[in-house]
Amino acid sequence: DIQLTQTPSSLSASVGDRVIITCRASQYIITFVNWYQQKPGKAPKLLISGASSLQSGVPSRFSGSGSGTDFTLTINSLQPEDFATYYCQQSYSFPRVTFGPGTKVDIK
Amino acid sequence: EVQLVESGGGLVQPGGSLRLSCVASGFPFSSYSMSWVRQAPGKGLEWVSYITTTGSTVYYTDSVKGRFTISRDDAKNSLFLQMNSLRAEDTAVYFCAKLGTTVTSGIGPWGQGTLVSVSS
Numbered sequence: 001d002i003q004l005t006q007t008p009s010s011l012s013a014s015v016g017d018r019v020i021i022t023c024r025a026s027q028y029i030i031t032f033v034n035w036y037q038q039k040p041g042k043a044p045k046l047l048i049s050g051a052s053s054l055q056s057g058v059p060s061r062f063s064g065s066g067s068g069t070d071f072t073l074t075i076n077s078l079q080p081e082d083f084a085t086y087y088c089q090q091s092y093s094f095p096r097v098t099f100g101p102g103t104k105v106d107i108k
Numbered sequence: 109e110v111q112l113v114e115s116g117g118g119l120v121q122p123g124g125s126l127r128l129s130c131v132a133s134g135f136p137f138s139s140y141s142m143s144w145v146r147q148a149p150g151k152g153l154e155w156v157s158y159i160t161t162t163g164s165t166v167y168y169t170d171s172v173k174g175r176f177t178i179s180r181d182d183a184k185n186s187l188f189l190q191m192n193s194l195r196a197e198d199t200a201v202y203f204c205a206k207l208g209t210t211v212t213s214g215i216g217p218w219g220q221g222t223l224v225s226v227s228s
Contacts, residue, residue, distance in 0.1 A: 034214035036153075043203055044153065046216035055214070087153055094211045095143065095158035095167050102152050 002026055002090050004100035012108040019075040021103045023066075023088035032092040033071045035064055038102075039084045047086075048073065075105075083107055110134040110217045112204050117222030124194050124226070130187040130204030130219055138182035141207040143215060144189050146200035146224075156202070157189065172198070194226045 003026040013019050023033060031051035036044040046055050048064035051071055061076040075082055088100040116128040128144070144156040157178040158167045166178050177190040187204050201221040208214055 032212055034212075036216075038153075043218035043220055044216070045218075046214045049208070049214035050212040053212075055216075089153075089215070091211050091214070095141070095155075095207075096169070097155045097215070099153040099155070 001096075002029060002093050002098055004088055004090055004098060006086075006088060006100040006103050008103060009101065010104040010106070012106055013078050014108045015078055015080055017078045019078055019082075019105060021073045021086055021088075021105075023071040023073070023100050025069045025071075025090055025092075027092075028068050029090050029092035031067045032090055032094075033064070033066065034089045034091060035062075035073045036087045036089065036099075037082075037084045038087065044087065078105075110206065112206065112217060112219035114202065114204050114219040114222040117202065117224045119225045119227065120194055121228050122195060122226055125190070125192045126194065126224060128189040128191065128202055128204075128222055128224070132185045132187065132204075132206070135206065137180075137185040140209075142180065142187045143205050143207055144178065144187075144202055145205055145215070145218070146198075146202045147221070148197075148200040151200075154200075158207075159187070191224070194224075196226050198224060199226045200224060 005024045033051045035048040038044040052064045063074045085102045085104045111133045114130045143158045159178045175193045179188045203218045203221045205215045205218040
Protein backbone atom coordinates (compact mmCIF):
# COMPACT_ATOMS: atom_id res chain seq x y z
CA ASP A 1 0.00 0.00 0.00
CA ILE A 2 1.10 3.55 -0.68
CA GLN A 3 1.53 5.44 2.59
CA LEU A 4 1.19 9.20 2.91
CA THR A 5 2.69 11.30 5.66
CA GLN A 6 1.74 14.90 6.34
CA THR A 7 3.73 17.54 8.16
CA PRO A 8 3.01 19.18 10.41
CA SER A 9 0.20 17.23 12.05
CA SER A 10 -1.12 20.48 13.43
CA LEU A 11 -0.27 24.15 13.35
CA SER A 12 -1.46 27.39 14.82
CA ALA A 13 -1.62 30.39 12.54
CA SER A 14 -3.07 33.87 12.39
CA VAL A 15 -5.38 35.42 9.84
CA GLY A 16 -3.23 36.69 7.00
CA ASP A 17 -0.46 34.14 7.46
CA ARG A 18 0.89 31.90 4.72
CA VAL A 19 0.48 28.24 5.59
CA ILE A 20 2.35 25.40 3.93
CA ILE A 21 1.40 21.75 4.45
CA THR A 22 3.53 18.98 3.04
CA CYS A 23 2.57 15.48 1.98
CA ARG A 24 5.11 12.78 1.27
CA ALA A 25 4.33 9.50 -0.46
CA SER A 26 6.08 6.21 0.25
CA GLN A 27 6.64 5.71 -3.46
CA TYR A 28 6.65 7.65 -6.72
CA ILE A 29 3.09 8.72 -7.57
CA ILE A 30 3.69 11.23 -10.38
CA THR A 31 1.13 13.99 -9.68
CA PHE A 32 -1.71 11.73 -8.50
CA VAL A 33 -2.41 13.74 -5.35
CA ASN A 34 -5.56 15.50 -4.27
CA TRP A 35 -6.15 17.82 -1.32
CA TYR A 36 -9.28 18.10 0.84
CA GLN A 37 -10.53 20.48 3.52
CA GLN A 38 -12.72 19.21 6.33
CA LYS A 39 -14.42 21.30 8.97
CA PRO A 40 -15.74 19.75 12.20
CA GLY A 41 -18.90 17.72 11.67
CA LYS A 42 -18.81 18.25 7.92
CA ALA A 43 -17.89 16.20 4.90
CA PRO A 44 -14.52 16.70 3.23
CA LYS A 45 -14.38 19.12 0.33
CA LEU A 46 -12.11 18.63 -2.66
CA LEU A 47 -9.80 21.62 -3.08
CA ILE A 48 -7.11 20.52 -5.52
CA SER A 49 -6.77 17.59 -7.86
CA GLY A 50 -3.83 16.32 -9.86
CA ALA A 51 -1.44 18.02 -7.41
CA SER A 52 -2.11 21.54 -8.70
CA SER A 53 -5.54 21.92 -10.33
CA LEU A 54 -7.76 24.18 -8.28
CA GLN A 55 -11.37 23.05 -8.17
CA SER A 56 -14.08 25.41 -9.38
CA GLY A 57 -15.19 27.77 -6.64
CA VAL A 58 -12.11 27.28 -4.46
CA PRO A 59 -10.42 30.58 -3.63
CA SER A 60 -7.19 31.32 -5.45
CA ARG A 61 -5.30 31.69 -2.15
CA PHE A 62 -5.15 27.89 -2.19
CA SER A 63 -2.50 26.31 -4.38
CA GLY A 64 -0.85 22.94 -4.75
CA SER A 65 2.46 21.82 -6.14
CA GLY A 66 4.82 18.89 -6.32
CA SER A 67 5.46 15.68 -8.17
CA GLY A 68 7.03 12.33 -7.54
CA THR A 69 6.89 11.82 -3.80
CA ASP A 70 6.72 15.32 -2.32
CA PHE A 71 3.74 17.64 -2.49
CA THR A 72 2.65 20.87 -0.86
CA LEU A 73 -0.59 22.68 -0.19
CA THR A 74 -0.14 26.42 0.30
CA ILE A 75 -2.72 28.79 1.71
CA ASN A 76 -1.80 32.41 1.10
CA SER A 77 -3.29 34.99 3.43
CA LEU A 78 -5.17 32.61 5.71
CA GLN A 79 -8.81 33.56 6.23
CA PRO A 80 -11.06 32.77 9.24
CA GLU A 81 -13.01 30.22 7.19
CA ASP A 82 -9.79 28.31 6.41
CA PHE A 83 -9.37 26.95 9.91
CA ALA A 84 -9.96 23.25 9.33
CA THR A 85 -8.22 19.93 8.87
CA TYR A 86 -6.52 19.28 5.52
CA TYR A 87 -5.93 15.85 4.01
CA CYS A 88 -3.86 14.76 1.06
CA GLN A 89 -4.93 11.66 -0.89
CA GLN A 90 -3.18 9.60 -3.52
CA SER A 91 -5.00 8.19 -6.54
CA TYR A 92 -1.99 6.43 -8.08
CA SER A 93 -3.38 3.13 -6.83
CA PHE A 94 -6.93 4.05 -7.85
CA PRO A 95 -9.50 2.92 -6.87
CA ARG A 96 -7.66 1.78 -3.74
CA VAL A 97 -6.90 5.32 -2.70
CA THR A 98 -5.29 6.29 0.59
CA PHE A 99 -5.36 9.47 2.61
CA GLY A 100 -2.75 11.21 4.68
CA PRO A 101 -3.33 11.49 8.43
CA GLY A 102 -4.40 15.12 8.20
CA THR A 103 -3.11 18.52 9.27
CA LYS A 104 -5.21 20.56 11.65
CA VAL A 105 -4.96 24.31 11.18
CA ASP A 106 -6.22 26.30 14.12
CA ILE A 107 -6.18 29.86 15.31
CA LYS A 108 -3.10 31.17 17.10
CA GLU B 109 -26.56 21.15 -7.54
CA VAL B 110 -25.08 17.76 -6.72
CA GLN B 111 -26.55 16.21 -3.58
CA LEU B 112 -25.74 12.95 -1.86
CA VAL B 113 -27.83 11.94 1.14
CA GLU B 114 -26.85 8.92 3.22
CA SER B 115 -29.09 7.01 5.60
CA GLY B 116 -29.21 3.72 7.42
CA GLY B 117 -26.64 4.23 10.14
CA GLY B 118 -27.27 3.46 13.77
CA LEU B 119 -26.24 1.44 16.79
CA VAL B 120 -25.70 -2.26 16.20
CA GLN B 121 -24.20 -5.06 18.27
CA PRO B 122 -20.97 -6.76 17.23
CA GLY B 123 -21.75 -9.41 14.64
CA GLY B 124 -24.83 -7.54 13.47
CA SER B 125 -25.72 -6.07 10.10
CA LEU B 126 -26.68 -2.72 8.63
CA ARG B 127 -27.49 -1.50 5.14
CA LEU B 128 -26.45 2.02 4.24
CA SER B 129 -28.13 3.92 1.43
CA CYS B 130 -27.09 7.01 -0.50
CA VAL B 131 -29.53 8.83 -2.75
CA ALA B 132 -27.96 11.02 -5.41
CA SER B 133 -29.36 13.99 -7.31
CA GLY B 134 -28.16 16.80 -9.51
CA PHE B 135 -26.01 14.72 -11.82
CA PRO B 136 -26.40 11.66 -14.12
CA PHE B 137 -25.82 9.06 -11.43
CA SER B 138 -25.53 6.13 -13.83
CA SER B 139 -22.54 7.79 -15.53
CA TYR B 140 -20.32 7.95 -12.47
CA SER B 141 -18.40 5.49 -10.37
CA MET B 142 -18.99 5.87 -6.64
CA SER B 143 -17.19 5.11 -3.41
CA TRP B 144 -17.78 4.77 0.31
CA VAL B 145 -15.25 6.39 2.64
CA ARG B 146 -15.36 6.19 6.43
CA GLN B 147 -14.00 8.18 9.32
CA ALA B 148 -13.70 6.73 12.81
CA PRO B 149 -14.41 9.17 15.64
CA GLY B 150 -11.57 11.68 15.87
CA LYS B 151 -9.58 9.88 13.19
CA GLY B 152 -8.68 10.33 9.54
CA LEU B 153 -10.33 9.23 6.32
CA GLU B 154 -10.30 5.63 5.11
CA TRP B 155 -11.47 4.45 1.70
CA VAL B 156 -13.85 1.49 2.06
CA SER B 157 -15.28 0.46 -1.29
CA TYR B 158 -15.69 1.39 -4.97
CA ILE B 159 -18.16 0.49 -7.69
CA THR B 160 -18.01 1.19 -11.41
CA THR B 161 -20.78 2.75 -13.46
CA THR B 162 -22.30 -0.58 -14.43
CA GLY B 163 -21.73 -2.18 -11.07
CA SER B 164 -19.76 -4.91 -12.77
CA THR B 165 -16.53 -4.14 -10.94
CA VAL B 166 -16.20 -3.55 -7.23
CA TYR B 167 -13.28 -3.17 -4.85
CA TYR B 168 -12.97 -3.25 -1.07
CA THR B 169 -10.37 -2.37 1.47
CA ASP B 170 -8.92 -5.55 2.96
CA SER B 171 -10.46 -5.11 6.40
CA VAL B 172 -14.03 -5.30 5.08
CA LYS B 173 -13.58 -7.83 2.26
CA GLY B 174 -16.04 -10.69 2.64
CA ARG B 175 -18.19 -8.74 5.11
CA PHE B 176 -19.31 -5.65 3.15
CA THR B 177 -21.04 -5.52 -0.24
CA ILE B 178 -21.39 -2.41 -2.37
CA SER B 179 -24.16 -2.14 -4.94
CA ARG B 180 -26.13 0.43 -6.88
CA ASP B 181 -29.59 0.90 -8.36
CA ASP B 182 -29.30 3.40 -11.20
CA ALA B 183 -33.08 3.51 -11.66
CA LYS B 184 -33.34 4.88 -8.14
CA ASN B 185 -30.14 6.95 -8.23
CA SER B 186 -29.02 5.01 -5.21
CA LEU B 187 -25.82 3.54 -3.80
CA PHE B 188 -25.79 0.92 -1.07
CA LEU B 189 -23.39 -0.67 1.39
CA GLN B 190 -24.49 -3.91 3.02
CA MET B 191 -22.42 -4.41 6.14
CA ASN B 192 -22.42 -7.82 7.84
CA SER B 193 -20.45 -9.28 10.74
CA LEU B 194 -19.84 -5.80 12.08
CA ARG B 195 -16.97 -5.21 14.47
CA ALA B 196 -16.20 -2.45 16.94
CA GLU B 197 -13.52 -1.17 14.61
CA ASP B 198 -16.16 -0.52 11.94
CA THR B 199 -17.54 2.29 14.09
CA ALA B 200 -17.31 5.42 11.96
CA VAL B 201 -19.14 8.01 9.95
CA TYR B 202 -19.66 6.57 6.49
CA PHE B 203 -19.64 8.96 3.54
CA CYS B 204 -20.75 8.20 0.02
CA ALA B 205 -18.88 10.15 -2.63
CA LYS B 206 -19.00 10.78 -6.34
CA LEU B 207 -15.86 10.07 -8.28
CA GLY B 208 -14.58 12.16 -11.15
CA THR B 209 -14.31 11.09 -14.73
CA THR B 210 -10.58 10.41 -14.58
CA VAL B 211 -8.20 8.88 -12.08
CA THR B 212 -6.80 12.32 -11.26
CA SER B 213 -10.19 13.97 -10.79
CA GLY B 214 -10.39 13.52 -7.06
CA ILE B 215 -13.34 12.50 -4.90
CA GLY B 216 -16.32 14.76 -4.51
CA PRO B 217 -18.81 15.95 -3.73
CA TRP B 218 -19.45 13.90 -0.58
CA GLY B 219 -22.62 13.26 1.33
CA GLN B 220 -23.04 14.48 4.89
CA GLY B 221 -22.32 11.03 6.28
CA THR B 222 -24.18 8.54 8.43
CA LEU B 223 -22.85 7.29 11.76
CA VAL B 224 -22.44 3.58 12.39
CA SER B 225 -21.76 2.57 15.98
CA VAL B 226 -20.89 -1.03 16.77
CA SER B 227 -21.11 -1.75 20.46
CA SER B 228 -22.69 -4.16 22.90
